[in-house]
Amino acid sequence: MPREISVGAVVFLKENKKIKYLLLYRAAHNSYRQAWTIPRGNQEKGESEEETVRREIKEETGITDLEFIAGFREKVSWFYRQKTNQGKALTIFKTAIFYLARTKTKEIKLSNEHQDYAWLSFEDAYKKLTFSSAKRVLKLANDYLKKKKIL
Numbered sequence: 001m002p003r004e005i006s007v008g009a010v011v012f013l014k015e016n017k018k019i020k021y022l023l024l025y026r027a028a029h030n031s032y033r034q035a036w037t038i039p040r041g042n043q044e045k046g047e048s049e050e051e052t053v054r055r056e057i058k059e060e061t062g063i064t065d066l067e068f069i070a071g072f073r074e075k076v077s078w079f080y081r082q083k084t085n086q087g088k089a090l091t092i093f094k095t096a097i098f099y100l101a102r103t104k105t106k107e108i109k110l111s112n113e114h115q116d117y118a119w120l121s122f123e124d125a126y127k128k129l130t131f132s133s134a135k136r137v138l139k140l141a142n143d144y145l146k147k148k149k150i151l
Helices: 049-061 122-128 132-147
Strands: 003-015 018-026 035-037 040-042 074-083 089-102 116-120
Touching: 003 049, 003 132, 018 049, 018 122, 018 132, 040 049, 049 089, 074 132, 089 132, 116 122, 122 132
Parallel strands: 003 089
Antiparallel strands: 003 018, 003 040, 018 035, 018 116, 074 089
């Protein structure tokens, strides 16, 4: 069975002593449904996880000043189906790995992969996220920031 790995980060900034989380919006296309998500992308051969995070977030948002928060790494896995060029359905095992990273960059330069973005409080981001697995990762990240007294 084919496997795919993507890596991303729960990106946050402090604004007026409050934490805001970055979510990206992707419109429905091909085999993807519309979704508000945490930034991530597929790992390329030879890349470390951190290199993938930096590259993907730069490509998707223009952010280049990520500061990783040590000790946070969460993994989510699922299966999805993709049509081959021959029209057959192929089941793929997908793993997404998430880090936690701070930025000071508020202005986003979206790639063509996404149509919108939002900087939101934890409560608003949690409500807006489409997938339950992303909600779980966001909650774990928020709890981690509280535990480390970064909030």
